[in-house]
Amino acid sequence: MPTSLYFGTRTAKVLKHRSGFSDDGVVYNLLAHSERVAPAGPGGECAFFLAYITTRHYDQSVAFTLAFLLDGVQIATTTISLTGSATTLGNRQTREMSLLQAYSRSAIERLRFAPRGTWIEVVVTTAYGSPPTALQLLEDVSIEYEVVRETQTADVR
């Protein structure tokens, strides 16, 4: 029989590692909060248009949420559900997501604009409240941007 890792707990139980996606029935969640990135440099400014999210998944359905923060303010969020099946096992998929913001007036959307800012970051979490049933893989998030203002060299006299 294969070797397994076991844990002893404060509830006087011996738990078998790798036996599911909970801790003795208690659900946990993934959290990945990226470093901040400034495509135009610390003093520059960019307009952000699109995000491309690359995932790879297994044969069970999983869901996770991505939130984009621009200069510390959340500008967009999305939940990605991967419907698992034997045919999608190991599939690598890239999704496109708009970061454009809607401008509305009198409850009517008048136009969309690309948010501007310096530092952008991504926070990934699994959906809270329901235990995932399989491994999921997140490989990359790429963000499309245009430089509005380059980094300025500080003028120190």
Add this chain to the structure above:
Amino acid sequence: MPRDKVSIPFGGGLDRFSGTTVAVNGTELDLRNVSLGPGRVELRVGPATGVVAGFGTDVIALHELRKTGTQAVVVYDAPTRVVKLILFDGTTMSNVGTLWTLDVSLAGHLPRVSVADLYDHLFLAHEEQDYAHRGRTKVIDVSASSIADFKVNLDRTAPAETYFRGVDRHLNYLLGWGFGNQADGNRPEILRIGMPGDPLSMTPEHYFIVGARGDPIIGGQTISADGERALYAIGKADQLYRLVGYDRQTFGVLPADMRYGFRTSRALVVVNGTLYAWTVQGPRSSTGGPLADMSLPLDLNGPLPDPSAAITDDLFAWYDPDDQEVVFCTGAWGFVLHLKDGQKRWSYRQYGRVLNAAGSLTPATGTGSLSFVTATIGSPSSSAPGYGPGADQPTVTVPWTLSGSVTTEQVELYGRSEVFGRPGHVVLSQWVKLGTALASSLTVTAKVPYYLTSFDLAIRVVKNGTPGAGFTDTFADNWPAFARATVVSAGTIASFGITGLWERRTPTNHGQPFAYLGPGSSGAPHPELSYTYEQSIDGGSTWQQHADGTYFAPLGGSQHANTDRLLDVQYRLKVNGPSASTSPSSATSHAVLAPGVPVITSISPDTGELLAGRHLHPVFVTPGTHGGPIEVRARHLTDGSWSVSYTVPAGEVDAVVLTDNTSGSGDIFVEAFTHIDDDVSSVVSQTGTGLG
């Protein structure tokens, strides 16, 4: 013209230390519950299912016994401070017995246990820094599942108990540290090495003094077992040493790092020749030299990522070979070092349960379908049961009859006591394997746990470690009736008694301390047993159950109203249960009676002023016995404060000599009184006659 893209890859691990402008893209500010690979992150798997230990509040150590395909599970019960050993085969738990009942002063923190196995023996050390409260080192014969004190002859007299703080296996040697010898036990800096291939023996002179005397060794770990390159790391709080060599002629201890050591003995892991250890300044690694820092990405001096991330002395570590992760765990929080591709990355873990220990297990595979003979239990007989371990431990002899042709079958004998968990409520304890014998021997004699008052017995036939059909359930009640029997034997308490004098408990209550006195010097009532505790104040004619009712060990003491101290109070204690003791052990306290009026019979010298060195000889009458010290004191009649006093110990004393070291003249006042209470003294004094 296409727009530019900036990529934010995942899988770079935590980096809380670098500033924003120099942090490597791909690292994370926060990263929890993940497994990492190059450029990818995935949800970790968890310990979703488990088995209840069946005893206690905490599983505090796990240690694999590869030969038997089982795991030693050390379990602690916080309310009773009992530490037990259980064997786990991946499916069921089998209680082996009690290792220690820890001192009450150790309550409140989780005990640590150091475990090592060599040559079919399992060694367990109570890793307690306070030598006075450290439990004896235990050894278990794995094949017999019997617990004994680990005794070695270290002072060339006779084998005696040992109190190692830690034990480990290195090459074919048992290492033990924190114990000198029977005459000089508390030597925390000593590392002892056992005999090669004979872990039960140690020679007195085969030891090393590691570093400064008195500076304790905290723990150790084998870094390499590769012949001449064998290396064992020995850590103190702020130093690391190397045990080099491979036998008694070549062993030597050398310094490796004089600045960093081990935070705890259990936060050590060796992976591919590299030691990963948590030091007082966070995680570090070594291949035998100085410990190199690995803590920068965690920024341990910065704000905690979570309140549960505070490091405690319960910190421990394990290596997960599947995910190639070293995990340092404190409570329900883990610091994870990912090693999968050679890059060392950190992340956090939040566990849904507080974890105390980790260990691997490769369960035995079994032997498939077997044919069995059938054993029918006969009439068991038992020796007079006592309550103490060792010589007082009762034995039971169980015969059986066989049907069928015997080959390699063995018969396993299981027992279960009647344990009274709460007043009036019978709780049956777990079935415990008491012994084994070849099926052809037709009888087995085994010691039964000393706390048994009456017990159920059951036998089953086992072939190559596998029980027959109908006997696989761990709950022997579910075995066929022909394999079970019950023995009822009365238990007795050898003695218990009053161990102290009346003492003040509250402003309005007094009491006397009790203790279980036997049998044996180490006697203590088993914590799972309950007792009925009664008292009589009329000479034993009528008995009332004490207000505390049913007692669980340890015994505390009595508590009475102040007026009761004037009585002779009798106490008795008996085991609860259907086979309860019919001869309860009893003890009688002495009443706190008033001493007689003291009278000064002579003063020496008997004329002149009361000067320094003058002796008074007051005589007073005490009761035949008295329940506490009597104090006699004297002063000049006109003085406001007492000039001399003398305390008569418990016992019969009817005259004392007081030496007055003051000067003055006039009548002398002498009084005698019991002195058991600050608020209510039994003052019965009168003036004596003084000379002016």
